[in-house]
Amino acid sequence: MPYPAGLRPHEHGLPRLAQEALPVLYQHRLLTTRQLHRLLQPQANHAVYLRRQLSRLRERGLAAATVRHRGGQGELVWYCTPTGSEIVEAAGEVTPRAYRMTEAAAANQLQEHTLAINDTGISFVEAARRYGHDCGPLDWHHERAHRFRDGTGDDAFLIPDAVLSYVHDTGGRRRMLTYFLEIDRATESPLKLAAKLRAYARYLDYVPLPPPGRRPADRGTGEAWRDRYPTFPRVLFVLTGAPAAALARRTADLRALADADPRLRRAADRLLVGVVTLDQLQARGPWEPVITPAFGPADPVDALLRTSQDGQGQL
Secondary structure (H helix, E strand, C coil), X not given: CCCCCCCCHHHHCCCHHHHHHHHHHHHHCCEEHHHHHHHHCCXXXXXXXXXXXXXXXXXXXXXXXXXXXXXXXXXXXXXXXXXXXXXHHHHCCCCCCCCCCCHHHHCCCCHHHHHHHHHHHHHHHHHHHHHCCECCCCCEEECCCEEEECCCCCEEEECCCEEEEEEEEEXXXXXXXXXXXXXXXXXXXXXXXXXXXXXXXXXXXXXXXXXCCCCHHHCCCCCHHHHCCCCCCEEEEEECCCCHHXXXXXXXXXXXXXXXXXXXXXXXXXXXXXXXXXXXHHHHCCCCCCEEECCCCCCCECCCCCCCCCCCCXX
16 A cells, blocks of 8 residues: 555645545546546646546556547546545545445446446536536435335335435525436336336335334334435436437336326325436536426426426425
């Protein structure tokens, strides 16, 4: 290990940009140079200085890179090494995670899925800059587990691809928004997507049993999600990995399956769910009407997931 454990990144003599890049790499697992440029240096026309700092991190054993092969061209994909992860965790600036990226994992079939998650997060960060909202490079987290009981009484876990926090500000009215992000690269059937949606409906209504020796009336705050969120997060399915016409059919199929499910219909007025393609999200941003609601009319809405019939919707 080239550096003593327990030191902060700035104590290694790293320039500010390298210091900022290291926790972002740690939290988001895999990022291309282009993604890091959009997150950390949006004002710069070129990524020359960023590439220099990434090379410095690699020389010091704090970051490493693999190659993303796409469209016949190669692109570097960066990740935090175990040494870099120890330094980030010792600094105490991000939530520690047991997950460690390895060279093999960085190059496996989940590479594109992870990068698509991060493209989604970056779309919200760029929108926040554009509109004066709050959402920064560290405001989404991959695979946060949410425990609940399934129909058999056994423990089950709802694990969104990412959980994103966003503060929407309109004329001084600030809304604290949370999103459960589900990224679909056209690798799962619409039935599998509908099953994920049913898991969100179950979590919405899940009330934990009281500890042994306590009465049912002592359950406390009610539904489990209330211990983590002020309101139930919006659910956003982000589709990519296929032509636009194929993704439109997947959207229609998911809406039809949601409409055919009695439990989902009962939850429709409390569960805000939308479907959008990654291309739409990147081209226009989440605050344009590019998202198709999973329930009700198919008229596109923005990321508040409210329709003209909903008024202001929920926070």
